[in-house]
Amino acid sequence: MQLDSLSYVELVQLKTDVEAEIARREQEEKAKARKQILEIARNFGLSVEDVLSKPAATRKPVEAKYRHPEDASLTWTGRGRKPVWVVELLAAGKTLEQLAI
Missing domain, CATH: 1.20.5 (Single alpha-helices involved in coiled-coils or other helix-helix interfaces)
Structure with a gap:
């Protein structure tokens, strides 16, 4: 054409x-x-x-890296904002290495 x-x-x-x-x-x-x-x-x-449908994302929980020296029920993974107890202990002179599990 x-x-x-x-x-x-x-x-x-x-x-x-x-x-x-x-x-x-x-x-x-x-x-x-x-x-x-x-x-x-x-x-x-x-x-x-x-x-x-999208498959449900299964994320395994992250293990805690830090623990309160006097209250073992208080832990932190090291991700996100620092919990109040971590901030208070750091202000009191502790280091993250001292809180490490």
Whole structure:
């Protein structure tokens, strides 16, 4: 097809026809893809909800690195803000090395 031989009106009509065909084919391709995805999910025994849901992030707890010298129930992992008891002991002259487990 020689585009330079078409008139402006013919080019506009061609553009409209091409866009309509693209939209139609996009619908077909999406329907095929949806069918394939469902088939694969069924083959693996998965529901649509299983496929679309994110797996729950399982984070293992971080071990404590610091412990209060007098109250063993007070611990800190060393992450995040320092607990009040750590701040108070540091202000009293203790070091983190002295609080290390």
